[in-house]
Amino acid sequence: MTGKFDVVIVGAGLAGMQMLHEVRGAGLTAQVLEAGGGAGGTWYWNRYPGARCDVESLEYSYQFSAELQQDWEWTRRYADQAEIMRYIGHVVERFDLARDIRFHTRVEAMAYDEADATWTVRTDTGDEVVARFVIMATGCLSEPNVPDIPGVKTFAGDILHTGRWPREPVDFTGKRVGVIGTGSSGVQAIPIIAKAAAELVVFQRTPAYTLPAGDEPLDPELQAAIKADYAGFRARNNEVPTAGLSRFPTNPNSVFLFSAKEREAIFEHFWNRGGPLLLRAFGDPLVDPAANEVVAEFVRGRIRQIVTDPEVAAKLTPTHVIGCKRICLGDGYYETYNRPNVRLVDIATHPFEEITPTSVRTGEGSHELDVLVFATGYDAITGALSRIDVRGRDGLSLREAWLAGPRTYLGLGVPGFPNLFTMTGPGSPSVLANVLVAIHQHATWIGECLKHLADNGIRTIEATPEAEHAWGQHVSDVAAQTLLSSCGSWYLGANIPGKKRVFMPLVGFPDYAKKCAEIAATGYPGFALAHDPVPATQS
Numbered sequence: 001m002t003g004k005f006d007v008v009i010v011g012a013g014l015a016g017m018q019m020l021h022e023v024r025g026a027g028l029t030a031q032v033l034e035a036g037g038g039a040g041g042t043w044y045w046n047r048y049p050g051a052r053c054d055v056e057s058l059e060y061s062y063q064f065s066a067e068l069q070q071d072w073e074w075t076r077r078y079a080d081q082a083e084i085m086r087y088i089g090h091v092v093e094r095f096d097l098a099r100d101i102r103f104h105t106r107v108e109a110m111a112y113d114e115a116d117a118t119w120t121v122r123t124d125t126g127d128e129v130v131a132r133f134v135i136m137a138t139g140c141l142s143e144p145n146v147p148d149i150p151g152v153k154t155f156a157g158d159i160l161h162t163g164r165w166p167r168e169p170v171d172f173t174g175k176r177v178g179v180i181g182t183g184s185s186g187v188q189a190i191p192i193i194a195k196a197a198a199e200l201v202v203f204q205r206t207p208a209y210t211l212p213a214g215d216e217p218l219d220p221e222l223q224a225a226i227k228a229d230y231a232g233f234r235a236r237n238n239e240v241p242t243a244g245l246s247r248f249p250t251n252p253n254s255v256f257l258f259s260a261k262e263r264e265a266i267f268e269h270f271w272n273r274g275g276p277l278l279l280r281a282f283g284d285p286l287v288d289p290a291a292n293e294v295v296a297e298f299v300r301g302r303i304r305q306i307v308t309d310p311e312v313a314a315k316l317t318p319t320h321v322i323g324c325k326r327i328c329l330g331d332g333y334y335e336t337y338n339r340p341n342v343r344l345v346d347i348a349t350h351p352f353e354e355i356t357p358t359s360v361r362t363g364e365g366s367h368e369l370d371v372l373v374f375a376t377g378y379d380a381i382t383g384a385l386s387r388i389d390v391r392g393r394d395g396l397s398l399r400e401a402w403l404a405g406p407r408t409y410l411g412l413g414v415p416g417f418p419n420l421f422t423m424t425g426p427g428s429p430s431v432l433a434n435v436l437v438a439i440h441q442h443a444t445w446i447g448e449c450l451k452h453l454a455d456n457g458i459r460t461i462e463a464t465p466e467a468e469h470a471w472g473q474h475v476s477d478v479a480a481q482t483l484l485s486s487c488g489s490w491y492l493g494a495n496i497p498g499k500k501r502v503f504m505p506l507v508g509f510p511d512y513a514k515k516c517a518e519i520a521a522t523g524y525p526g527f528a529l530a531h532d533p534v535p536a537t538q539s
């Protein structure tokens with residue numbers, strides 16, 4: 001099948017869905033190409049037991065329609081995967097999105113044609129779609145990381161990945177299950193699998209700091225109060241560096257202005273309240289290693305209190321800077337290691353040696369298993385972009401252009417790739433903000449940009465190399481003012497062997513959003529704009 005549109009949007013996750021709405025609003029035609037069988041992106045694929053958002057529901061929602069945000073009633077403080085999928089289904093129907101989405105269609109390649117200033121997008125179904133603009137809404141956490149452990153292909157039991165969970169429920173009853181990975185996905189799945197399985201072996205490389213999520217039914221009075229001034233609520237959240245939780249402002253004072261007893265009481269309060277608020281209890285834990293250590297030590301103390309076996313508690317105790325890997329939220333995570341059917345294997349000390357048809361062998365021994373769950377995360381931020389063969393001007397490959405680390409201007413445009421936009425791309429706040437807010441900001445900015453180009457007869461927009469270079473430096477400089485790059489996180493690409501280590505997201509949503517608005521208001525400096533050729537006069 002072929003087709004010609006103003007815009008191709010790659011991905012029908014939360015970003016692609018809003019982008020489609022904005023493109024229609026700009027009066028342009030669009031086709032969304034989506035590998036999955038339905039909309040929802042990461043939520044479509046992440047059906048693992050316990051999958052739940054770690055951003056509060058009233059904030060992890062669209063703000064482009066005042067009516068939608070008034071009408072939709074969230075039921076939990078943090079929505080689970082099923083509730084988010086109901087919301088996604090509602091949005092698809094309410095805004096009649098599906099008529100412009102081709103499901104079961106994975107984009108494999110795209111190439112820019114200089115003469116026509118168009119992109120030709122090719123898919124695994126043999127479709128060829130031509131468009132003036134391409135918007136990559138491919139998601140920051142969508143390309144699974146499946147470690148190549150020797151012998152993994154010989155395993156005779158079921159192999160699952162949290163980020164590609166089957167649609168049919170998986171029954172762990174009576175099974176011997178191994179889970180590899182203890183990041184956000186593992187931390188949510190492990191307590192639930194442990195309850196069903198006969199035995200659970202958790203293979204942990206780096207212990208995570210896990211705070212109680214404090215999930216609970218959503219307080220109807222809170223929901224009503226926020227809905228009474230949703231616009232004001234959103235505006236206040238936009239002024240917070242992470243674009244959220246303005247109800248809980250960061251205490252600007254140093255940890256060291258408080259006595260040990262006062263600090264303990266403050267930490268205790270935030271621990272019991274649930275959520276990632278512990279890092280807001282004081283102003284300096286993400287910039288001062290000594291202050292960070294005080295917060296980290298509080299969490300370590302909690303682990304020692306909860307986990308009854310001191311050896312297991314020691315293995316579960318993280319030593320890295322708290323907050324430099326994303327904080328995990330999970331209810332009942334540490335308690336799970338007190339169960340008699342759960343065993344923790346430290347693969348940092350005793351690495352994997354081999355997977356056989358029936359077992360996983362590490363330096364510490366062999367574990368007979370029926371099911372192996374990879375909770376090993378993603379090739380984050382650039383993975384989904386790099387797996388597509390994107391060819392810009394003169395056949396320039398995006399994958400190759402980014403071998404030394406991703407380069408963008410504003411996380412939105414790349415030199416050599418005219419009329420291509422990357423939503424929540426590297427160099428934008430993306431995963432360091434409430435990603436729904438980051439999506440909203442990009443979708444509305446791109447929508448307005450497309451309208452500006454159409455209204456002014458502009459044929460192409462392309463980031464300049466100078467702007468991209470200066471922006472890359474800015475992203476690194478801002479990260480260097482924090483402790484965020486002090487450990488081997490996926491923000492840096494450190495979880496993927498061979499991936500160049502570059503801190504990819506930009507710290508600080510409010511300044512970024514203001515900068516983007518200023519750029520749009522002043523004629524898009526840093527982008528080269530080329531006008532439609534003037535038609536030759538008839539002689």
Ligand code: NAP
Binds near residue numbers: 055186495
């Ligand atoms: P992740 O945070 O990258 O965690 C992956 C885990 O697998 C880590 O423990 C990692 O260890 C381990 N691992 C990776 N490669 C390995 C290997 N070769 N051998 C052994 N262990 C290996 O991935 P995730 O848990 O899927 O979460 C990714 C992000 O998705 C989160 O940070 C969050 O932003 C988002 N997420 C959010 C939610 C939510 O909203 N609640 C839920 C799930 C995911 P190392 O730490 O040593 O690399």
